[in-house]
Amino acid sequence: MRQRLVQERLKRRLTQKQVAEILDISEVYVRKIEKGLRNPGRETMLKFEKLYDTPGKLLFPDLFDVSIDTKRIKSNLA
Template identity: 40%
Template sequence: MRKLKYFREKKKLTQKELAEMLGLATITIRSIENGDRNPSIDTAKRISIFFDVGMDELFPDIFLLSDGTKSIKNKTYISQ
């Protein structure tokens, strides 16, 4: 999740600072940035709101939010 790291560093925040601001554990931010885990929808939403960026822009390999579809790990689901 290199985009998360990009936006975090752009705001000159450490992983710990970002985690504290979002009410998350530092290991959560580190794991997401390293690609060891995907964020939950709630966590992705919190991060995208914080950076004022869409989830699909922050996590393009997880979320594809267009035309009423959402793609998670190469599986596409139709939103209803």
């Protein structure tokens, strides 16, 4: 669940249906994005950023989380 995304929507007293209409996407897609079942494209992410006046890194932290697996890198280099 993308907590900040949901919190921003609730703070503005918007329903998922209203967000979908504002962003011109489906309500089902909004629901799946909020639950983390789908990732937005860059254009859709920018729409959310503009609507909530919040950077994408805060709305979608899971998409910007960089994890470097040094153990696997070392084994591939050997």
